[in-house]
Amino acid sequence: MYEALLKNLQERGVTLVAVSKTHSIERILELYQRGQRDFGENRVQELLEKAPHLPADIRWHLIGHLQTNKVRYITPFIYMIHSVDSSRLLEEIEKQAAKIGRTIDCLLQFHIAEEETKYGLSEDEADELLQSASFKAMRHVRLCGVMGMATFTDDTEKVRAEFRHLRNIFERLKRVYFAEAPYFRECSMGMSSDWEIAVEEGSTMVRIGSLIFGPRSK
Numbered sequence: 318m319y320e321a322l323l324k325n326l327q328e329r330g331v332t333l334v335a336v337s338k339t340h341s342i343e344r345i346l347e348l349y350q351r352g353q354r355d356f357g358e359n360r361v362q363e364l365l366e367k368a369p370h371l372p373a374d375i376r377w378h379l380i381g382h383l384q385t386n387k388v389r390y391i392t393p394f395i396y397m398i399h400s401v402d403s404s405r406l407l408e409e410i411e412k413q414a415a416k417i418g419r420t421i422d423c424l425l426q427f428h429i430a431e432e433e434t435k436y437g438l439s440e441d442e443a444d445e446l447l448q449s450a451s452f453k454a455m456r457h458v459r460l461c462g463v464m465g466m467a468t469f470t471d472d473t474e475k476v477r478a479e480f481r482h483l484r485n486i487f488e489r490l491k492r493v494y495f496a497e498a499p500y501f502r503e504c505s506m507g508m509s510s511d512w513e514i515a516v517e518e519g520s521t522m523v524r525i526g527s528l529i530f531g532p533r534s535k
């Protein structure tokens with residue numbers, strides 16, 4: 318499955334983030350040896366337990382909700398934070414990154430699904446953040462695009478509409494705030510069940526777990 322999936326995505330210029338949450342260091346290493354370098358975890362604690370035991374050239378993506386009090390643990394090594402869902406969180410990332418002299422790539426997470434439980438900004442909140450003096454003064458975070466999760470449903474047209482909405486948000490932000498910023502180019506959308514629709518709707522980065530690693534035990 319992995320090789321065929323990777324080839325398909327590479328041909329379309331889409332980055333594959335292998336979501337390794339709940340899976341062992343051995344399973345991650347196995348995939349690493351087949352060439353995979355981008356891995357995603359959704360919990361800081363689990364990421365901190367695994368990362369020191371794995372090769373240093375792995376690009377770790379934090380894809381789950383991030384609490385401000387945990388930011389400092391990941392700033393020394395994280396490659397990209399997909400789940401920026403408040404200005405307070407972005408301010409904390411800036412502060413911790415400044416301390417260690419790193420610039421951290423981040424995505425703004427948008428709430429595009431119907432479910433109440435999914436985290437993410439509204440467009441108004443994002444505009445407010447991007448227009449704030451506090452954001453304009455930041456030198457240690459680099460906003461590289463957007464992330465979102467579609468509703469978990471069999472209704473593929475609904476999923477498609479939500480991904481299209483996220484892509485439209487991306488296009489608007491690019492035009493209004495990042496026209497001169499070539500690094501603002503990522504649209505992180507699509508998981509095991511809906512990645513094909515996401516890619517058709519303009520995803521540049523898919524986060525895929527169970528399709529590669531098999532079902533999670535918990």
Ligand SMILES: *Cc1c(COP(=O)(O)O)cnc(C)c1O
Binds near residue numbers: 338380381466507
């Ligand atoms: C777990 C998770 C994924 C991957 O889910 P699969 O259905 O196993 O592909 C993608 N994105 C986020 C934010 C996740 O938490």
